[in-house]
Amino acid sequence: MSMPKDYKDTLNLPQTPFPMKANLAQKEPDMLRSWDEGKVYEKIQLKNKSNGTYVLHDGPPYANGHIHMGHALNKILKDIIVKVRSMQGFYSPYVPGWDCHGLPIELQVDKNLGDKKEKIDILLKRKLCREYAAKFVDIQREEFRRLGVFGDWLSPYLTMTNAYEGAIVGEFMKFVKGGYVERRKKPVHWCPSCVTALAEAEVEYADKESPSIYVKFRLLDESVKKLDKKFEERGMKVSLSNREVCLVVWTTTPWTLPANLAVAMGAGIDYCLLDTGIEVYIIAKERIRSLEENLSLTGEETGPFPGELLYGTIAAHPFLDRQSKVIMGDEFITATEGTGIVHIAPGHGEDDYKAGLRYGLDIYAPVDDKGRFTREVPEFEGQFVFKANDAIIETLKKRNALLGVEKISHSYPHCWRCKKAVIFRATEQWFISMDKSELRQRCLSEIDKVNWVPSWGRERIYGMVFNRPDWCISRQRSWGVPITVIKCDACGEFVSDHAVLDSIVRLVEANGSDIWFAKQAEDLLPPGYQCKKCGHLSFVKELDILDVWFDSGVSHAAVLEKDERLSWPGDMYLEGSDQHRGWFQSSLIASVGAKNAAPYRTVLTHGFVVDGQGKKMSKSLGNVVAPQDIIKKNGAEILRLWVAAEDYRDDIRISGEIIDRLVEAYRKIRNTARFLLGNLYDYDGRDHSEHLLEIDRWAMSRLQSLVKKVKEAYGEFDFHQVYHSIHNFCILDMSSFYLDILKDRLYTFKADSPERRAGQWVLSQILSVMTRLMAPVLSFTAEEIWGFMPGKKEESVFLSAFPKVDEGLLNRALEARWMTLKGLRDVVNQALELKRAEKFIGNSLEARIILYLEPQYHDSIKQYNDFLATLFIVSQVEIVENIEGTTVPEDAHHGEVGLYDESLVASPGNIKPYAGAAHAVHVVVERASGRKCERCWNWSEAVGSFADTPELCDRCAHTLK
Numbered sequence: 007m008s009m010p011k012d013y014k015d016t017l018n019l020p021q022t023p024f025p026m027k028a029n030l031a032q033k034e035p036d037m038l039r040s041w042d043e044g045k046v047y048e049k050i051q052l053k054n055k056s057n058g059t060y061v062l063h064d065g066p067p068y069a070n071g072h073i074h075m076g077h078a079l080n081k082i083l084k085d086i087i088v089k090v091r092s093m094q095g096f097y098s099p100y101v102p103g104w105d106c107h108g109l110p111i112e113l114q115v116d117k118n119l120g121d122k123k124e125k126i127d128i129l130l131k132r133k134l135c136r137e138y139a140a141k142f143v144d145i146q147r148e149e150f151r152r153l154g155v156f157g158d159w160l161s162p163y164l165t166m167t168n169a170y171e172g173a174i175v176g177e178f179m180k181f182v183k184g185g186y187v188e189r190r191k192k193p194v195h196w197c198p199s200c201v202t203a204l205a206e207a208e209v210e211y212a213d214k215e216s217p218s219i220y221v222k223f224r225l226l227d228e229s230v231k232k233l234d235k236k237f238e239e240r241g242m243k244v245s246l247s248n249r250e251v252c253l254v255v256w257t258t259t260p261w262t263l264p265a266n267l268a269v270a271m272g273a274g275i276d277y278c279l280l281d282t283g284i285e286v287y288i289i290a291k292e293r294i295r296s297l298e299e300n301l302s303l304t305g306e307e308t309g310p311f312p313g314e315l316l317y318g319t320i321a322a323h324p325f326l327d328r329q330s331k332v333i334m335g336d337e338f339i340t341a342t343e344g345t346g347i348v349h350i351a352p353g354h355g356e357d358d359y360k361a362g363l364r365y366g367l368d369i370y371a372p373v374d375d376k377g378r379f380t381r382e383v384p385e386f387e388g389q390f391v392f393k394a395n396d397a398i399i400e401t402l403k404k405r406n407a408l409l410g411v412e413k414i415s416h417s418y419p420h421c422w423r424c425k426k427a428v429i430f431r432a433t434e435q436w437f438i439s440m441d442k443s444e445l446r447q448r449c450l451s452e453i454d455k456v457n458w459v460p461s462w463g464r465e466r467i468y469g470m471v472f473n474r475p476d477w478c479i480s481r482q483r484s485w486g487v488p489i490t491v492i493k494c495d496a497c498g499e500f501v502s503d504h505a506v507l508d509s510i511v512r513l514v515e516a517n518g519s520d521i522w523f524a525k526q527a528e529d530l531l532p533p534g535y536q537c538k539k540c541g542h543l544s545f546v547k548e549l550d551i552l553d554v555w556f557d558s559g560v561s562h563a564a565v566l567e568k569d570e571r572l573s574w575p576g577d578m579y580l581e582g583s584d585q586h587r588g589w590f591q592s593s594l595i596a597s598v599g600a601k602n603a604a605p606y607r608t609v610l611t612h613g614f615v616v617d618g619q620g621k622k623m624s625k626s627l628g629n630v631v632a633p634q635d636i637i638k639k640n641g642a643e644i645l646r647l648w649v650a651a652e653d654y655r656d657d658i659r660i661s662g663e664i665i666d667r668l669v670e671a672y673r674k675i676r677n678t679a680r681f682l683l684g685n686l687y688d689y690d691g692r693d694h695s696e697h698l699l700e701i702d703r704w705a706m707s708r709l710q711s712l713v714k715k716v717k718e719a720y721g722e723f724d725f726h727q728v729y730h731s732i733h734n735f736c737i738l739d740m741s742s743f744y745l746d747i748l749k750d751r752l753y754t755f756k757a758d759s760p761e762r763r764a765g766q767w768v769l770s771q772i773l774s775v776m777t778r779l780m781a782p783v784l785s786f787t788a789e790e791i792w793g794f795m796p797g798k799k800e801e802s803v804f805l806s807a808f809p810k811v812d813e814g815l816l817n818r819a820l821e822a823r824w825m826t827l828k829g830l831r832d833v834v835n836q837a838l839e840l841k842r843a844e845k846f847i848g849n850s851l852e853a854r855i856i857l858y859l860e861p862q863y864h865d866s867i868k869q870y871n872d873f874l875a876t877l878f879i880v881s882q883v884e885i886v887e888n889i890e891g892t893t894v895p896e897d898a899h900h901g902e903v904g905l906y907d908e909s910l911v912a913s914p915g916n917i918k919p920y921a922g923a924a925h926a927v928h929v930v931v932e933r934a935s936g937r938k939c940e941r942c943w944n945w946s947e948a949v950g951s952f953a954d955t956p957e958l959c960d961r962c963a964h965t966l967k
C-alpha cells in the first residue's frame with residue numbers, strides 16, 4: 007500500500023536527528039569530555055552550595071590493580087545516590103579516595119626488587135611503594151570516570167599525602183592520650199608466608215584438612231592420690247591408686263602441643279572415668295558413646311562427676327619434661343565435640359591466651375616469624391609448624407600418648423593476601439584495647455543510632471563488635487604510617503608528654519611520615535629532651551607501622567572533618583557487606599574512640615558480583631566478567647542500567663544473557679524518548695494544557711504516578727524499582743498505549759490544531775520528566791536526550807531539578823476508569839489479531855468493531871462512544887447494549903473486562919489486582935464500510951464525496967482546506 011506522495015507530505019510525520027542507534031561505546035567518551043569542559047560537576051556544587059547537605063563519604067578502594075566488577079557496582083551505586091540528591095537540591099559533593107599504604111603494594115614492590123629487597127634502604131623502598139600506589143590511583147581514576155561517575159576526581163583524598171598521614175598520627179595520638187594503646191604479648195593471626203600479623207578483616211575462612219588427634223595427659227601420681235580421696239569423699243566406689251589415669255584431649259593443631267602449658271576442664275560439664283583395664287581415661291560423659299565408637303574403646307564407666315574435682319591436679323606433658331596444670335576453662339569448652347577437655351597453649355589461641363592470663367601462665371610461643379619452631383623446642387627446631395604435625399604425632403605414638411588419629415576437613419583462617427593457612431602466634435604487638443573506657447560498649451550503643459540498610463547489617467556488625475578481640479594495630483612492615491611512640495633507651499619509659507606528642511603530629515603533617523624513618527629518635531624530640539623517669543638522654547623509636555585499617559578508619563577525621571568540601575558525620579557510607587568486618591567497623595571504633603560518636607548516619611551494603619549461575623567469579627573458573635569488556639562492547643551505560651536493574655542487597659549476577667536483556671530494555675527506553683523527540687520537532691513551546699483530551703489527562707496522571715513511585719524508590723535506595731517503573735511506563739503506558747493511539751492525532755491533524763498542540767504539550771512534559779527521572783541511572787542517555795530537547799532549559803540535565811509530583815494532575819478516578827478501557831482494548835486487540843491471522847483484515851483501520859456489552863458497562867463505556875474507534879485504532883465502532891433477548895453472533899470473540907473504580911486504585915498509579923466481578927464482552931470484527939482515505943488510512947463513507955479531493959475522508963478534506 008503506497009501512499010500518493012503529495013498526501014504523505016501533508017502529514018506531520020516525526021523527524022529528529024536523535025539517533026536510533028545509541029553507539030554508546032563510541033559516544034560516551036565525547037560526553038565525558040563535554041561534562042568535563044562544561045564543568046558540570048563544579049556547576050552542580052556551586053548551584054547547591056548554600057542548600058542542605060548530603061555527604062556520601064567514599065570508602066577508599068585499595069590503589070592496586072585495575073577496577074573489577076565489584077568496584078564498578080560500588081561506584082555506580084554511589085553515583086546514583088549523589089546525583090539524585092544533587093538534583094533534589096542538596097549540596098552533595100563527592101570526594102573519592104584511595105587507600106594507599108599496606109602489604110599488597112609492598113609485596114608487589116618487593117617482587118619487583120627481587121633479591122635487592124633485603125638490603126634496600128627503607129626510605130627508598132617507601133618511595134617505590136608511593137610511586138606504585140600513585141600509578142594505580144591514576145589508572146583507577148580514569149576507569150571510574152569512564153563509568154560516568156561525577157566527583158572531585160582531580161582532588162581526591164589519598165591516605166599517603168602529608169595531610170592525611172598527619173591526621174592518622176593525630177588520631178593515633180588521641181588513642182594514646184586516652185590510654186587505649188597498649189603493647190602486649192598476645193596471640194594474633196599471623197601469616198608465616200607474608201611475615202606479618204593480620205587484622206581480623208585480613209583473614210578469610212576456607213576449608214583445610216588437618217589431623218584430628220586424641221592425646222593422653224597422664225596425671226602425676228600425687229594428683230591421682232588427691233583425686234582418689236575426692237572420689238572417696240563423694241562416696242564413689244572406685245580406687246585409682248597405682249593406676250595410669252589420663253585426661254584425654256582432642257586437638258586439630260598437634261603443632262601447638264610443644265607450647266602446651268595447661269589442660270582445661272569445662273565448668274558445668276559432667277565427666278566420667280572409663281576404665282579399660284589397662285588405663286583409666288577421663289572424658290566428658292556426653293562424649294563417651296561417640297569416642298567408644300571412634301577410638302574402639304571399651305571399658306567400665308564410672309561417674310558422673312564435675313570437672314572441678316580435677317582442678318588443681320597436675321598432668322605430665324605428653325612428650326616434654328614439663329608439667330601441665332589442670333585449670334577450669336569457661337564457656338569456650340563444650341561437650342559437643344572432642345572430649346570436653348581442652349589443651350591450653352596461651353601463646354597460640356585467643357581463649358588459651360585469656361585462660362593463661364587468668365591462671366598466670368606464660369604467653370609462650372616457641373615459633374618464629376616464618377612459622378618455624380625455635381631452639382626452645384630442640385626436637386623440632388627449624389621445622390615449619392604444619393609440617394611438624396606428623397613428627398609430633400610420631401613422637402606421641404612412641405610415648406604411648408596417642409589415643410587416636412584421623413583427618414578432618416574444617417573451616418580454617420587463611421591469609422587474604424597469599425591465601426595460605428595462617429597460625430595463631432603470640433608476639434609483642436600494639437593493641438587498641440576494646441574494653442578501656444568501655445570503648446566496646448560505646449561502639450555498641452552507637453550502632454543502634456545508625457540506620458543500617460538492609461536492616462540485618464545491624465545484627466551483623468553488632469555481633470562482630472561484641473565478640474571482637476582487642477584491635478592489633480601494629481605491623482612489622484615498611485609501607486605505612488609508623489606507630490609514633492618513643493621510649494627511653496635506659497629505662498624503657500614511653501614518652502607521653504602531650505606537648506611532645508602534638509609536636510610529632512605537626513612534624514608528620516608538614517613532612518609526611520617519611521620523616522619518622524629519616525630521623526633519629528632524639529631528633530624527633532625537642533632538643534635536649536630528657537626521660538621524665540630517669541633523666542636519660544637517648545631514646546628508641548618504634549619501627550612497626552599501623553594497620554592500614556587504622557588509616558582508612560580515621561578517614562572520618564582526615565576527610566569528613568578536615569576537608570572543607572565535606573562535613574562530619576557522613577550521611578552515608580556505602581560498601582560491600584564484607585565491610586561490616588572491615589571499614590565500617592574500623593571507622594566506628596576510630597570515631598567512637600576519638601569523638602564518642604559513629605561517623606555515619608546511614609550505612610548501606612551491597613552483595614557481591616557473581617556469574618550467571620550464582621558462582622563466585624575466579625580466574626581459575628574462567629568466569630570473570632570485567633567491566634572494561636562490557637564498556638568496550640556495550641558502553642558504561644549498560645553497566646549502569648545493570649546496577650540499577652538488579653537487587654544489590656543480594657549477590658548480583660552478571661552474564662552475557664543478562665546484559666543482552668538489558669540492552670533490549672535500554673533500546674525500548676531509548677526508542678520511547680526518540681518517538682517523543684520526533685513529534686516535538688515543530689512544537690511551539692507554549693502551554694496547551696487547557697485543550698487536553700481525557701486520554702491526555704490520563705497520561706499526565708500516569709506521569710505523576712511515575713514521579714511519585716520513582717522518587718520513593720530513589721529515597722529508599724530501591725533502584726531496581728526505579729528501573730522497572732521507568733521501563734514499564736515506557737512500554738505499557740506509552741509505547742503500546744498512549745503513543746500508539748496518539749499517532750493519528752499527531753500525524754493527521756492540522757499541525758497547529760489545539761488537539762495536536764495539546765498532545766505535543768503532553769509529550770514535552772513526559773520527555774522532560776522522564777529524562778530527569780532516569781538521569782541518575784542512565785546518565786549518558788539522559789544528557790544526550792536533554793541536548794536534543796526543544797525549548798529553554800538548563801545546559802545539563804544534572805543542573806535541572808528533580809521532578810516534583812503535581813498533585814493537581816493526579817486523578818485516581820480517571821486512572822480507574824481507564825483501567826476498564828484498557829481492558830476492553832485488550833479484548834478488541836485479541837479479536838483483531840485473530841482476524842488478521844485469517845487475512846480477513848490487514849491494518850486494524852480496515853476493521854469495524856461491534857461491541858456487545860453487558861448492562862453493567864453501559865454507563866461506563868457508552869460515554870466514550872465517539873472515542874472508541876480512536877482507542878481501538880479502527881475506523882468504526884458500534885455498541886450493542888446487551889439486554890435480554892439480544893443474540894450475540896456465533897463468530898463473536900468473547901472476553902472479560904473488569905470494572906474498576908477509584909476504590910481499586912490503592913495509591914496513585916498503583917492499581918490493586920482486580921478484585922470485583924469481571925463481565926463478559928463480545929466483539930465482532932467486520933470490514934469497515936466506505937472507502938479508505940488515502941491520507942489517514944481511515945475508512946469512511948465520506949471518501950469520494952468531495953469533488954476536489956475524492957481520495958480523502960471528511961476529516962482530512964477539512965484539514966487540508
Ligand SMILES: [Zn+2]
Pocket residue numbers: 197198199200201421422423424425426
Ligand atoms: Zn600471607
Ligand SMILES: [Zn+2]
Pocket residue numbers: 494495496497498499537538539540541542
Ligand atoms: Zn628513662
Ligand SMILES: [Zn+2]
Pocket residue numbers: 939940941942943944958959960961962963
Ligand atoms: Zn483521512
